[in-house]
Amino acid sequence: MTARRLPRRPDVETVDLVGGTEVRLLEVVDYDGAWPDLFAEHRRRLGDALGAAAVDIQHIGSTSVPGLAAKPIIDIVVTVDDITAEEDYLDALLAAGYLLRVREPGHRLVRTAALDVHVHVYQRDARAVVDYLLLRDRLRVDANDRELYASTKRALIDRGFDDMNAYSDAKTDVIAAILARASAS
Numbered sequence: 270m271t272a273r274r275l276p277r278r279p280d281v282e283t284v285d286l287v288g289g290t291e292v293r294l295l296e297v298v299d300y301d302g303a304w305p306d307l308f309a310e311h312r313r314r315l316g317d318a319l320g321a322a323a324v325d326i327q328h329i330g331s332t333s334v335p336g337l338a339a340k341p342i343i344d345i346v347v348t349v350d351d352i353t354a355e356e357d358y359l360d361a362l363l364a365a366g367y368l369l370r371v372r373e374p375g376h377r378l379v380r381t382a383a384l385d386v387h388v389h390v391y392q393r394d395a396r397a398v399v400d401y402l403l404l405r406d407r408l409r410v411d412a413n414d415r416e417l418y419a420s421t422k423r424a425l426i427d428r429g430f431d432d433m434n435a436y437s438d439a440k441t442d443v444i445a446a447i448l449a450r451a452s453a454s
Contacts, residue, residue: 277351277353277354278353278354279353280352280353280374280375281372281373281374282374283373283374284371284372284373284374285371285372285373286370286371287368287369287370287371287372288370290432290434291432291433292432293384293432293433295340295426295430295433295436296340296341296426297338297339297340297419297422297423297426298338298339298340298341299338300332300334300335300336300337300338300339301332301341304332304333304339304343305328307343307385307386308328308332308333308343308345311343311345311386311388312326312328312345314365314366315345315347315362315365315388317365318361318362318364318365319347319349319358319361319362320361322349322350322357322358322361323347323348323349323358324347324348324349324350324393325346325347325348325393326345326346326347327345327346327398327401327402327405328343328344328345328405329344329345329346329389329401329402329404329405330342330343330344330401330405331344331408331418331422332344333405333409334405334408334409334415335409336415337408337415337418337419338419338422338423339422340422341385342384342385342386342387343385343386343387344387344389345386345387345388345389346388346389346390346391346398346401346402347388347389347390347391348390348391348392348393348394348395348398349390349391349392349393350392350393351392352375352376352377352390352391352392352395355377358390359377359379359390362379362388362390363379366381366382367379367380367381367386367388368380368381368382370387375391375392375395375397376389376390376391376395376397377389377390378390389401400448403448403451403452404444404447404448404451406451407447407448407450407451408447411450411451414447414450414451417443417447418440418443418444418447421440421443422440425439425440
């Protein structure tokens with residue numbers, strides 16, 4: 270068993286949205302069979318860039334669930350040993366062509382210039398990562414929760430969200446309910 274190191278320094282204490290708040294046209298589209306291949310391409314790119322700094326690289330979010338309607342944005346989670354040690358991973362991600370978008374406590378987000386891939390960086394064993402994987406795995410196997418989630422997303426998009434954070438926040442109760450069922454089973 271590898272000994273877990275303490276963070277090298279205190280983490281950031283505020284949320285920094287690089288570039289400020291954005292207005293984006295959000296859409297939910299039918300599942301695209303090309304999404305797993307796009308993830309695989311970025312998994313290789315991330316693995317090449319990060320080497321041993323990446324503890325794990327996983328496809329998360331709706332594009333990781335076959336048959337699920339989604340925003341056409343591939344979400345990837347990368348875990349690292351120490352989120353505070355940005356020198357171990359952030360420069361490598363930027364050199365690989367990703368752009369820093371969010372720096373907040375326990376989480377960094379980089380994305381492609383085309384805005385079609387979001388890479389979430391967390392420290393190994395972060396609760397958010399456990400939840401992302403639990404939600405993904407539940408939606409892959411439970412048709413009722415998959416349909417509930419799809420219909421919720423479509424209803425929210427129809428309300429006209431143009432801010433991704435507000436759209437994500439509006440899904441919180443449904444996600445919490447699905448995670449509760451997944452944890453109970």
